[in-house]
Amino acid sequence: MKRITLLGLAAITGSLVFWTANAKPVTYSLPDETAAFKPGPNLDVVQANCGGCHSADYLSTQPQGEKFKKDFWQAEVTKMIAVYGAPIADADAPKIVDYLTVTY
Ligand code: HEC
Numbered sequence: 157m158k159r160i161t162l163l164g165l166a167a168i169t170g171s172l173v174f175w176t177a178n179a180k181p182v183t184y185s186l187p188d189e190t191a192a193f194k195p196g197p198n199l200d201v202v203q204a205n206c207g208g209c210h211s212a213d214y215l216s217t218q219p220q221g222e223k224f225k226k227d228f229w230q231a232e233v234t235k236m237i238a239v240y241g242a243p244i245a246d247a248d249a250p251k252i253v254d255y256l257t258v259t260y
Contacts, residue, residue: 189212190211190213191211191212191213191216192212193206193207193212193215193259194215194259195259196258197255197259198251198252198254198255201248201251201252202252202256205244205248205252206236206242206252208242209242215260216260218260220260225257226253226257229252229253229256229257229260233249233252233253233256234249237249
């Protein structure tokens with residue numbers, strides 16, 4: 157009984173090895189990004205810090221108007237850093253807030 161189990165195991169392992177060895181890398185091309193950060197001051201800093209986890213759509217879908225300016229964007233940037241762990245340098249955060257305040 158034990159022998160049969162071992163044989164079965166060997167067969168499964170063998171076919172797995174065969175299957176893995178014959179697996180071909182899958183290549184596919186992604187469609188072009190449909191959202192971009194709007195042009196504005198410190199755009200390079202924003203592109204370097206805000207594009208890694210989600211698309212630029214996240215900015216243009218935020219509420220707009222006088223109530224959603226500097227304080228609002230400051231809170232967003234702080235949240236990205238404190239809650240979601242965005243690795244943003246202390247010196248870059250105010251530049252990003254300025255960009256967001258005048259651009260969105
Ligand atoms: C470490 C990853 C990461 C980085 C870097 C990052 N974000 Fe986010 N961001 C998130 C996550 C996670 C969410 C919430 C995702 C969701 O709800 O789908 C989010 C959501 C948002 C939202 C939607 C509103 C909200 O509060 O949920 C805005 C606006 C936003 N991010 C702006 C920014 C800006 C501006 C930067 C650059 C300073 C930035 N993000 C960098 C992870 C990141």
